[in-house]
Amino acid sequence: MHESATDPMVPRVLRVRSRRRDGPQVWTLELDAGAREQPGFAAGQFNMLAAFGVGEVPISFSGDPARPQRIVHTIRAVGAVSSALTRLGAGAALAVRGPFGTGWPMSEAAGRDVVLVAGGLGLAPLRPALYQLLAERARYGRITLLYGTRSPKEILFRREIDSWRKLTGVMIEVTVDHALQPWHGHVGVVTALISRARFDPGRTLALICGPEIMMRFAAEALGTAGVASEAIYLSLERSMKCGIGSCGHCQFGGLFICRDGPVIRYDRLREPLRVREL
Amino acid sequence: MSLEPQSAQLLTSEGLDQLLKALRRGGYRTVGPTVREGVIAYEDIDSVEHLPRGWTEEQSGGHYRLRRREDDALFGYAVGPHSWKAFLHPPRQRLWRARGDGDTVQIERESPDRQPLALIGVRACELQAVAIQDKVLLGGAYGDPHYRARRADTFIVAVNCTVAGGTCFCVSMDCGPNVATGFDLALTELAAAGLPAFVLQSGTPAGRKVLEEIPHRPATESEIAAARARVQQTAQHMGRQMPVESLPQLLLRNLEHPRWREVADRCLACGNCTMVCPTCFCTTVEDSSDLSGQETSRTQRWDSCFAVDFAYLHGGSVRQSARARYRQWMTHKLATWHLQFGSSGCVGCGRCITWCPVGIDITEEVNAIRASDPG
Amino acid sequence: MEGVEQIVAEHPFFAGFDPAYAHLVGHCAKNVRFDPGRYLLQQGAPADQFYLLRHGRVALELSGPGRGTVTFQTLGPGELVGVSWLVPPYRWTYDAKALELVRAISIDAACLRGKSEADHDLGYEMMKRFMPVLIQRLQAARLQLLDIYGAHA
Structure with missing residues (x-):
């Protein structure tokens, strides 16, 4: 254990403090760091989480960067590893490496309007950025969260969203692809919300996280609205095995998404995102 | 020397x-x-x-x-x-x-x-x-x-x-x-x-x-x-020649060149080239446990970008076609390696040519793209 | 009539519209309101008009046995409700329900089709305004069809 600080491939053992269901197949785990001090993390960074004997996957932090002892991850059960992780109950041990990767450019947000565009589970990696923005609300202009997801029952962090809506200078718009139950919110793609949102494109910073197709359309829609590519950041997802740019799996053109990303400025992504199967 | x-x-x-x-x-x-x-x-x-x-x-x-x-x-x-x-x-x-x-x-x-x-x-x-x-x-x-x-x-x-x-x-x-x-x-x-x-x-x-x-x-x-x-x-007796002039730029502006499809028709995606290449470094990890579940371990092993699940995301492989996987290997070796590590990833040893079961020749592929480079 | 013409000219759909055309379209327009839960249009009915929303939001719905009623799009102020009046057989293909109190401009379809037939410049100007809306909705429908937020996108 004592050498793990020098070897990023060796995890530390943490335990699940609590587990909460946040949607169909989606669970939020809060980990217990015990007495040991945990490394701080930046909004947008990720940990490698492993279920012992099953495997390891990259999962973004979804908690508050101001409270690094409280490690929170929101996980969707899609594969063997993520399913095993979401089955861990309070007290269960898991192996954690990280934090890894680049964070959202929070220092660039000061004095600007900030537009966060989230798609599906992409709200989870944006939540730390939102916590940080809301903690120092006065430092920023208008804050807008545009969140698109599949259907009303898949909306993450509902109670928090309702509390954020009540804050002044904060606009939250949620849209779903289709709605069955009684639903009075928006139905339609998240890009449609961009034209309805109020922000000054010349002094706006945009943070986007969601499925790659949605991010491509959202970034283009922001561009059409007048936001420069240099002011738009995307959080990309690729297969990550090591987290430190040495296993080769997450390459995207010349980038290692685990090390040069996951948060990358759109002007570096615009061309490569057009290449199929890159 | x-x-x-x-x-x-x-x-x-x-x-x-x-x-x-x-x-x-x-x-x-x-x-x-x-x-x-x-x-x-x-x-x-x-x-x-x-x-x-x-x-x-x-x-x-x-x-x-x-x-x-x-x-x-x-x-x-x-x-x-x-x-x-x-x-x-x-x-x-x-x-x-x-x-x-x-x-x-x-x-x-x-x-x-x-x-x-x-x-x-x-x-x-x-x-x-x-x-x-x-x-x-x-x-x-x-x-x-x-x-x-x-x-x-x-x-x-x-x-x-x-x-x-x-x-x-x-x-x-x-x-x-x-x-x-x-x-x-x-x-x-x-x-x-x-x-x-x-x-x-x-x-x-x-x-x-x-x-x-x-x-x-x-x-x-x-x-x-x-x-x-x-x-x-x-x-003076080299078996092959690689036309290296502006090679990274050549390949990166030809990511949709028809030659990738042509080479993919021959490529078996077996990964031999990556195993014999002295610079290919990609690895994956495997976790395993004993029957009682009390002891688990993680092992790193060589992996190949020709494996279909190499770039797997939930939902499927990012590079489903052999065309995309061959392109990834060759453009990484000869082009994006420069961006990542400041040099070519190829040393001219010829192993990938010799040990390719169908004899795909990296120098020939570069020449083919160069010959029909729209610039 | 002058009031309606003014409202037509100020609606975002007609931004930059030639005042002469606004005058023509104004002859086909009237102000309408719908209480929450009322339908602006219903599937199968003749598409005799369309709506430009000024206040309130509208849900576009499709329903079928065993599937309930699915809302596939919501529209708000500044947006257009109803495009089936453009092409034969001029019948609505979905329902549009007021989610809240809706105020809108209702434009008589036969009237506008007649004026566009008489003045193709007006018709072309109208088409240039409808076409982007149709394309946006087509693109949105494609994205929704992909179900990109699904677990196995």
């Missing part, structure tokens, strides 16, 4: 044998070329008797055969399917084990291998490959501690190539056939009846130190001239 007359020495085959023994006395594991199952492989050797004496090889696209030489040269061939990465960045490396009984879980990190390695018969292209892997595996913010431990103690006996392989193009890649740097000792084999002698150059204090234990004498001017001539001869 500069082959400075004042420092070049002459070493006999007997002297080389003594060198191996001196290294072993010094605690080194000595690894070098030997004939095994019809190829020249890199394995543990403890005497010149194990070297491929009197052997050479035929190499071309998808073709490799050992052939008898007319002399007793010990290094009269180019490179086989093995490369030194098998020893420095091995195919399997356990990273850690965890033991737990529910209440406590202890993680035990795998200790780095401490036995120093002496690599015997490292070619110029391979030295460059080691330098490239050094940059990949040690150059980042963290570094691979297992690789670092092995490299810290590596003793390298390099060999200048006196034969060009049928698929070699180190001259194009500007890293051979003569070794320039990164060795402790470097040998150039002289033509001889019977067992050969070597012109020897030392590159480090460690190399000079071990030399004190073995018989040698200053090389004569004519011996040095003969050695130099043999290496120059090799340079």
Whole structure:
């Protein structure tokens, strides 16, 4: 254990403090760091989480960067590893490496309007950025969260969203692809919300996280609205095995998404995102 | 190698044998070329008797055969399917084990291998490959501690190539056939009846130190001239040429070139090229547990970008087509490697051509794209 | 009439519209309001008009046995409700329900089709305003069809 600080491939053992269901197949785990001090993390960074004997996957932090002892991850059960992780109950041990990767450019947000565009589970990696923005609300202009997801029952962090809506200078718009139950919110793609949102494109910073197709359309829609590519950041997802740019799996053109990303400025992504199967 | 007359020495085959023994006395594991199952492989050797004496090889696209030489040269061939990465960045490396009984879980990190390695018969292209892997595996913010431990103690006996392989193009890649740097000792084999002698150059204090234990004498001017001539001869007989001018730009502006589809029709996506390539470094990890679930471990192993699940995201592979996977391998090797690590990832050893079951030739693919580059 | 013409000219759909055309379209327009839960148009009914929303939001719905009622798009102020009046057989293909109190401009379809037939410049100007809306909705429908937020996107 004592050498793990020098070897990023060796995890530390943490335990699940609590587990909460946040949607169909989606669970939020809060980990217990015990007495040991945990490394701080930046909004947008990720940990490698492993279920012992099953495997390891990259999962973004979804908690508050101001409270690094409280490690929170929101996980969707899609594969063997993520399913095993979401089955861990309070007290269960898991192996954690990280934090890894680049964070959202929070220092660039000061004095600007900030537009966060989230798609599906992409709200989870944006939540730390939102916590940080809301903690120092006065430092920023208008804050807008545009969140698109599949259907009303898949909306993450509902109670928090309702509390954020009540804050002044904060606009939250949620849209779903289709709605069955009684639903009075928006139905339609998240890009449609961009034209309805109020922000000054010349002094706006945009943070986007969601499925790659949605991010491509959202970034283009922001561009059409007048936001420069240099002011738009995307959080990309690729297969990550090591987290430190040495296993080769997450390459995207010349980038290692685990090390040069996951948060990358759109002007570096615009061309490569057009290449199929890159 | 500069082959400075004042420092070049002459070493006999007997002297080389003594060198191996001196290294072993010094605690080194000595690894070098030997004939095994019809190829020249890199394995543990403890005497010149194990070297491929009197052997050479035929190499071309998808073709490799050992052939008898007319002399007793010990290094009269180019490179086989093995490369030194098998020893420095091995195919399997356990990273850690965890033991737990529910209440406590202890993680035990795998200790780095401490036995120093002496690599015997490292070619110029391979030295460059080691330098490239050094940059990949040690150059980042963290570094691979297992690789670092092995490299810290590596003793390298390099060999200048006196034969060009049928698929070699180190001259194009500007890293051979003569070794320039990164060795402790470097040998150039002289033509001889019977067992050969070597012109020897030392590159480090460690190399000079071990030399004190073995018989040698200053090389004569004519011996040095003969050695130099043999290496120059090799340079003029490269089996392939790679047109490297503006190669990264050429490939990156041709990501949708029809040639990728054409090569994909031949490519079996077997991954042989990545296994034999001395610079390919990609790995994956496997977690496993014993039957009781009390002990689990994680092992790193070589992986290949030709595997369909290499770039797997929930929902499927990012690179489903062989076209995309071949393009990833070749553009990484020849183009994006420059962006990531400041050099080409190719050293011109020709292994990927020789060991491709269908003989796909990386130099031919580059030429095909260059020939129809819209610019 | 002048009031309606003014409202037509100020609606975002007609931004930059030639005042002469606004005058023509104004002859086909009237102000309407719908209480929450009322339908602006219903599947199968003749598409005799379309709506430009000024206040309130509208849900576009499709329903079928065993599937309930699915809302596939919501529209708000500044947006257009109803495009089936453009092409034969001039019948609605979905329902549009007021989610809240809706105020809108209702434009008589036969009237506008007649004026566009008489003055193709007006018709072309109208088409240039409808076409981007249709394309946006087509693109949105494609994205929704992909179900990109699904677990196995």
